[in-house]
Amino acid sequence: MTDPFIRIDNVSKKFGTFQAVQDVSLTVAQGEIFSLLGGSGCGKTTLLRMLAGFEEPSAGQIFIDGQDMAGVPPWQRPVHMMFQSYALFPHMSVEKNVGYGLKHEDMTAAQRKARVAEMLELVQLTPYGHRKPHQISGGQRQRVALARAxxxxxKLLLLDEPLAALDKKLxxxxxxxxMSIQERTGVTFIVVTHDQEEAMTLSDRIAVMDKGRxxxxxxPTEVYExxxxxFVAGFIGSITAFxxxxLAVEGDMATVLVAAFQGEVQARAVPGLSVGQEVTLAVRxxxxxxxxxxxxxxNVIAGQVKDLAYFGKDSLYRITLPSGELISVHSVNAGRSAGGRPDWDDQVYLSFAPAAAILLVE
Amino acid sequence: MRNRIAHWLQGRGFRDVIIGLPYVWLLLFFFIPFCLVLAISFGSRTPTAPPFGYGGDHPWISFVGYSRLLHDELYIRAFLVSLSNAATATVLCLLLGYPMSLALTRVSASWRNILLMLVILPFWTSFLLRVYAWMGLMGKNSWFNGLLTDAYNLLTPAGWHLSSIPMMHSNFAVVLVMVYTYLPFMILPLYANLERLDPVLDEAAMDLGSRPFRVFLDVTLPQSLPGIIAGAMLVFIPAAGELVIPTLVGDASSPMIGRVIADEFSSASDWPMAASVAIALLLLMVGPMMLYTHYQTKAEAGEEP
Incomplete structure (x- = not known):
């Protein structure tokens, strides 16, 4: 078996008594876009900083391309980082920023210049080479940071919240x-983000983190579906859980009693279910x-429309169940007329395929 | 009534007053005195009070002061000694102050406050008292001089031995006391500048392959240039015109320019000459001041996003 390109082995990091990262083991393949997703304080940034060499793990090992990174200072790692604030050098032009790391490469001045030009071309900033960072827009600064890294x-590019500072359109x-730059360069990306949508669209694989684990x-489809x-169900996308x-397990189908529905429903079974077990049923x-x-x-539940939000292409309903609990329903508005769509206080029926419901043990 | 006051406070009139106040201040306490000194510098010396005059036996405008300034070796030497002492003190303050300022930005907040306090603490004692303390330390019979002499004798062959190191009444003493006195003026603006630098930039440079010292040269040093210039100006300008320190610990045979001005005013009673020297000193200082202002505006413009 070939060794994975990046291997994180039982890595932990403690700051005083605070356990920032707890026994994390991950592997990342070459050329992959891998996301570390989690809320603030979940340890994702600390893990990223350990990969960059700014922090040493309290325990465990990190291997990049087979090389143990223990004791290797940041300036000797084959890893570059795109900082959340971009960290462009304010006193240097865009060109100088992009070319900064090349000073340490065994290159002639002409080669260096060519490489800088190539990078500026890649991020479409060729006309801005002589500007200072404060003379370009936020989106352009982000691209300078990318080109510099x-x-x-x-071998590995670390991206700390790469899109957080940009507005929605950008x-x-x-x-x-x-994604296209990653494809063209073939560099392995590890992205830290708190934005689940960003992680979903950007990554080949996602690691969802919580409290250092x-x-x-x-x-993306796996962690979503x-x-x-x-925790994962609630963190990624919206979900209603009961x-x-x-009651029974037959093959890959389980029958569960849901108090909120005042009835039993069928859901796809997960391994290790036993009759009588208390679980969570979650539906997106x-x-x-x-x-x-x-x-x-x-799998039909009766209810009454409590709230409805019309977004144009779709609508969000909040349905009161007989038990008094609320469930969210997202409905695509395929037809044009408002007629036939449930309205406030209407009596409605909700149904779902057994495979669409998620049973959660943990 | 209250509304009218509020209205006036928000109006143009109040704004003009606020903006105008510094100008009035400068007009009263800088520009008018400067014009007076300038006028005196073109007068002629008279032994009676006031000790200068125009017209009568004297020409209306006299360039005697300025011409002596250019031809009398005493003044040229005094200027050179002042500039060289001030420059030496400035460089030494920078070499001592830079690492101290940098250290101030790297220690914990509680330590930082204590250390900043220690930088400012000497100001709480009279300046004169501190100069006298240095005179005591540098004197022939002091323990400090004795310690240095012992160390010197230990390191040199027997023929070179001294009974004490002649520190007092030398340019060395002047520079030493000036460095001691003006060091906080270097540290404070430098610290204020270094403290504003983003530590993430250091990490970025390290990440791109630079060792810590390289990071300092490439990232910290160029960004601290405005702080260096501010500190250097704050040390150099008063040091060049310093009167008290060279008078108390300096070499009387090669006086600094501040001493020359004082002597012309008091013992020589030659106000036009004193004024000419003062104007020449001012012109010499305007150059560095303009450099400082230039960098200051550039630094401020650079911060705009």
Whole structure:
């Protein structure tokens, strides 16, 4: 078996008595875009700083391309970082910023100049080479930071909240640009973000972190559709969760009793379920079908429209269940007329496919 | 009534007063005195009071002061001694003050306050008293001089031995006391500048392959240039015109320019000459001042996003 490109082995980091990162093990393949996703204080930034060499792990090891990084200072690591604040040198021009790391490369002045020009071309900033960082826009600064970090052809690029400082419009555009640049350069990206949408669209795989631990690692669809814990389910996308009790397990189908529904529903079973076990049933708003006539089949819940928000292309309903609890439903407005769509206080029926419901043990 | 006051406070009139006040101050206490000194510098010496005059036996405008300034070796030497002492003191203050300022930005907040306090603490004692203390330390019979003499004798061959190191009444003593006196004026603006620098920039440079010393040369030093210039001006300008320190610890045979001005005013009673020297000193200082202002405006403009 070939060694993974980046291997993080049981890494922990303590600051005084605070456990910032707790026993994290991850592998990242070459050329992958890997995201560390979590709220503030979850340890994602500390993990990133340990990869860059700004912090030493309290325990565990980090290997990059087979090389143990223990005791290797930041300036000797084949790793560059794009800082959240971009950290451009204010007293240097855009060109000088991009070329800064190349000073340490064995290159002629002409080669260096060519490389800087190539990087500016890559991020489409060729006309801005002579400007100072304060003379360009935020989006351009972000691209300078990217070009500077990529100029020395690092084995690994670390991106700390790469899109956080950009406004919404620019963010979407930049996201695709980042992906295309990654594809063209083939550099492995590790992205730290608190924005689940950013992580979903950008990454090949995501590690969801909480309180210094990795809760789940997987492709975006995996962590979204098959979360392994209440934390992951709640952190990625919106979800409504109810306590449930396992009544029966048959093959990959489980029947659970949900007090909030005042009835039993079927859901895809997860390994290790036992009859009588207390679990959580979670349903994402877009997996629910709302209708005014009772549909055929199982997994139908009655309710009443409490709130509705019309967004144009879709609507968000808040439905009061017979038990008094609320559930969110996301419905695409396929038709043009408002007629036939449930309105305030309407009696409605919600249904969902058994495979669409998520059973969570943890 | 209250509304009218509020209205006036927010109006143009109040703004003009606030902006105008410093100008009035400068007009009263800088520009008018400067014009007086300038006028005196073109007068002629008279032994009666006032000790200068125009017209009568004297020409209306006399360039005697300025011409003596250029031809009398005493003045040229005094200027050179002043500039060289002030420059030496400035460089030494920078070499001592830079690491101290940098250290101030790197220590914990509680230590920083204590250390900043220690930098300012000497100001709480009379300046004259501190100069006298240095005179005591540098004197032939002091323990300090004795200690240095012992160390010197230990390191040199027997033929070179001294009974005491002649520190007093020398340019060395002047520079030493000036460095001691003006060091806070270097540290405070430098610290204020260094403290504003973003430590993430250091990390970025390190991340891009620079060792810590290289980071200092490439990132910290160029960004602290406005602080260096501010500190250097605050030390150099008063040091060049310093009167008390060279009078008390300096070499009387090669006086600094401040001493020359004082002597012309008092013992020689030659006000036009004193005024000419003062104007020449001022012109010499305007150059560095303009450099300082230039960098200051540039630094402030650079901060605009």
């Amino acid at each position: 990529l100029a020395r052809q690092p 963010r979407e555009h930049t996201q695709f640009e980042l 990795v809760k789940q690692v997987g492709a 098959y979360p392994n814990s209440r 306590p449930a009790k396992v 708003p877009e997996k629910l079908v709302i209708s005014q006539v009772r549909p055929e089949g199982a």
